[in-house]
Amino acid sequence: MLISKKMEKALNQQLILESAASFNYLAMASWCDKEGMDGAAKFFYNHAAEENEHMMKIFLFINEVGGHSVTPSVKQPTLHFKSVLEICQLALKHEEKVTRSIHKMVDLTVQEKDHVTYDFLRFFVREQREEEVLFDKVISQIKLIGTGGQSLYYVDNMLGSIESTMEEEATSEE
Ligand SMILES: [Fe+2]
Numbered sequence: 573m574l575i576s577k578k579m580e581k582a583l584n585q586q587l588i589l590e591s592a593a594s595f596n597y598l599a600m601a602s603w604c605d606k607e608g609m610d611g612a613a614k615f616f617y618n619h620a621a622e623e624n625e626h627m628m629k630i631f632l633f634i635n636e637v638g639g640h641s642v643t644p645s646v647k648q649p650t651l652h653f654k655s656v657l658e659i660c661q662l663a664l665k666h667e668e669k670v671t672r673s674i675h676k677m678v679d680l681t682v683q684e685k686d687h688v689t690y691d692f693l694r695f696f697v698r699e700q701r702e703e704e705v706l707f708d709k710v711i712s713q714i715k716l717i718g719t720g721g722q723s724l725y726y727v728d729n730m731l732g733s734i735e736s737t738m739e740e741e742a743t744s745e746e
């Protein structure tokens with residue numbers, strides 16, 4: 573095995589966080605969908621898929637380096653929300669928790685001089701930075717747009733347009 577037992581355990585813990593994130597976003601997408609907010613729904617459906625990719629990335633890595641990936645059990649996420657603003661604030665909070673967990677794992681790789689996992693985790697360090705910046709920005713924009721009258725329409729458009737910009741960036745990177 574290329575990694576320590578302790579690292580294997582930490583990575584399996586991270587799997588649980590990524591899959592919880594995926595289901596949280598799926599529940600958020602579903603709520604937005606039911607509320608008729610198509611842009612926001614698309615934004616969160618895509619986020620759910622992205623977190624599932626993160627989960628799979630770690631899953632395959634653990635097995636690749638000779639460990640044993642443990643399929644996480646699924647806890648039902650919160651299904652009902654007050655507003656898109658509340659959703660984004662919850663999302664940021666969860667992303668911050670994920671970031672702390674990733675950083676703790678990087679600390680462990682340094683402690684253990686585990687260059688393989690250190691290198692693997694670089695993607696996640698970058699990813700978390702982007703996620704926190706994104707949700708920070710989205711929250712400020714929602715606050716700017718406000719909660720009165722037609723604001724929901726604009727919030728929905730804004731989230732939908734972020735999603736298409738992200739898609740464009742992803743295809744131009746390929
Ligand atoms: Fe993630």
Ligand SMILES: [Fe+2]
Binds near residue numbers: 593667670703
């Ligand atoms: Fe994330």
